[in-house]
Amino acid sequence: MTTAEDTLEAVAARIRTHVVDMCAGPEGGHLGGALSCVEVLSALYFSVLRVDPRQPGHPDRDRFLLSKGHAALALYATLAERGFFPVGELAGYGRPGSRLMGHPVRAVPGVELPTGSLGHGLALSCGFALANRYAGRDSRSFVLLGDGELQEGSVWEAAIAAASLRLDRLVAVVDRNGLQLTGPAERIAPMEPLAERWRSFGWAVREVDGHDAIRLADHLAAAPWEPGRPSVLIARTVKGHGLSFLAGRTDSHYVTLSPRNHARALAALAATDAAR
Amino acid sequence: MSRAVREAYRDCLLSLLDRHPEVICLDTDTGLFRPEHVSAAGDQYLNLGIAEHNLMGIAAGMAACGRTPFVNTMAAFATSRALEAIKIDIAYNRLPVRIMATHGGLAAGHLGPTHQALEDLAVLRVLPGMTVVVPVDATATEAFVAQSLSLPGPLYVRLDRKPSPPLPPAPAPVIGRAQTLRPGGDVVLACCGPYPTLACLAAADTLAGHGIETAVLNLHTVRPLDTEALIDAARAAALVVTVEEHWCGGGLGGAVTEALAEAAPTKVLRLGMPDQFADAVGNQEYLLTYYDITAERIVTMVRTALDATARFGTH
Known part of the structure; x- marks a missing residue:
């Protein structure tokens, strides 16, 4: 194990704990879909993105959008860990007076644009990438999509545009956790072969274990993979990853953890850490 | 054109x-x-x-x-x-x-x-x-x-699609500021868009012939509405008629009605597309006539409303 791997794994573990803690708050949260993208966010914010928490609006920054805005818990935890705002603020999630809304809002340092309604992030990111190209900046634009989100037609409008505009500094990640609110995504709207689908839209495509932060970081750092083509990384993930009693289950979608289940979840995370 | x-x-x-x-x-x-x-x-x-x-x-x-x-x-x-x-x-x-x-x-x-x-x-x-x-x-x-x-x-x-007939000279257009195209005291015709504005100007001419002084206010900025100009014009008037190329609900007529109801209650009549999808076939001018968004209709609305006011003594 490398030091870098230790670090990314440790960061991911802390983010996962914050997510679990927030789901034990009064409102609960989108637990499963937040836990499935923890390694993606860790890799991005702790290895790949050119961002400076002290200057979140720096014009040359890389831009990230959480198109699957319901995973706000994971984004907030990542931004706090990365130093965009105090970790202590996470305890206020969803509570009156907090700025941590259930879907990302611009009031939170590090959030570029609000998301939550699915199918918006890819077009917005195309706009970022296009504007950067016009400005002559080499910044990259990253966007994280849910796999259920791919059922929104606007995703494919933007996929066509990105390829047509040859936006090769645009990188999409699909959190392919396989489950949506009521069941398996493949049963509700089959998308496989997903990689072929993206490839046929003119994108460079790679697939990866979405819980391997090192590999995620390697792929993301290397983009663009093909000159003139936008890149999409299909991250094979597990909804609710890290919590044995919820992982891979449809009912992990939105959870308010009771004190008992909160303790159980923290114990499960601790056991995973110990095993590592 | x-x-x-x-x-x-x-x-x-x-x-x-x-x-x-x-x-x-x-x-x-x-x-x-x-x-x-x-x-x-x-x-x-x-x-x-x-x-x-x-x-x-x-x-x-x-x-x-x-x-x-x-x-x-x-x-x-x-x-x-x-x-x-x-x-x-x-x-x-x-x-x-x-x-x-x-x-x-x-x-x-x-x-x-x-x-x-x-x-x-x-x-x-x-x-x-x-x-x-x-x-x-x-x-x-x-x-x-x-x-x-x-x-x-x-x-x-x-924006419209095709050229429309020319309009008489008007004050310089500024976003957010109503244009008074014609002063008047008895009635205010409030409009937006080329054809409704033309219809209002023609109707005002006809109404003048009947002794009804009619102001025409081009409310080209539907939001934020120039409520000050609207209320000023409406204060002395017995009637406001809104005219627009839009369904009657919620558009300029809605905006004017809301503004006046809150600040200067005045009788408002709204003229626009009837509550239906256009099933008639024809060009823009034909459809406007077919659905009665015309100067003649405005004149009738105004005269009928003023007659009723005169008969019942209030507005």
Whole structure:
């Protein structure tokens, strides 16, 4: 194990704990879909993105959008860990007076644009990438999509545009956790072969274990993979990853953890850490 | 006939590009920009294809990075199909996207209800921070495009499709400021858009012949409405009639009714498209006559209402 791997794994573990803690708050949260993208966010914010928490609006920054805005818990935890705002603020999630809304809002340092309604992030990111190209900046634009989100037609409008505009500094990640609110995504709207689908839209495509932060970081750092083509990384993930009693289950979608289940979840995370 | 407002917009924008490198024109294959215009605009023009939601999203993303996008689409597709992108990506973020929507109202004529936009003003004027304007002619269009460069937040501009008959000279058009096209005391005709304005001016002439002094107020900015000018005009009047190329609910008539009910209760009658989709076939002028958005109808409405007021003694 490398030091870098230790670090990314440790960061991911802390983010996962914050997510679990927030789901034990009064409102609960989108637990499963937040836990499935923890390694993606860790890799991005702790290895790949050119961002400076002290200057979140720096014009040359890389831009990230959480198109699957319901995973706000994971984004907030990542931004706090990365130093965009105090970790202590996470305890206020969803509570009156907090700025941590259930879907990302611009009031939170590090959030570029609000998301939550699915199918918006890819077009917005195309706009970022296009504007950067016009400005002559080499910044990259990253966007994280849910796999259920791919059922929104606007995703494919933007996929066509990105390829047509040859936006090769645009990188999409699909959190392919396989489950949506009521069941398996493949049963509700089959998308496989997903990689072929993206490839046929003119994108460079790679697939990866979405819980391997090192590999995620390697792929993301290397983009663009093909000159003139936008890149999409299909991250094979597990909804609710890290919590044995919820992982891979449809009912992990939105959870308010009771004190008992909160303790159980923290114990499960601790056991995973110990095993590592 | 005067110049078509959509062409006035295009030519005005082209003339501004050199001095405004931050401006970019994004199109959805509307055909408004012919090859010579595309060539003149250089890299400040992009045809993104037929995808209006995508258009609004890309425009918002670019605006968030400091660009000022002018986006071309038809009013019907801008406000119905792409409404969520306008609401969330543009209005929620208060981004300076300029939505240039052609074929407003019944301008699509024989192309039918799929291409007509009779709800756009109602739908967009409720969005926080949105400015909604309906230029009456080429002069107003050019003025609004130029003024938009220093306007914060999003802007919706409803444009006609074809040239309309010329209008008499009017005060310089300014976004947010009503234009008094004709003073008067008994009745106020409040309108927006080329044909409703022409109908109001003609109706006011006829009414003058009946001894009814009629003001005509061009409320080209539906939001934010110039309530001060409206209330000033309405204060002495027995009746306000709104005239627009829009379904009667929620558009200019709705905005005027809300403003007057709150600040200066006055009887308001609304003239617009009846509560139906246009099943008649014909051009814009034919449809306006068919659905009775005409000077004659305005005269009848005013005289009937004033007769009733005289009979019952109050308004």
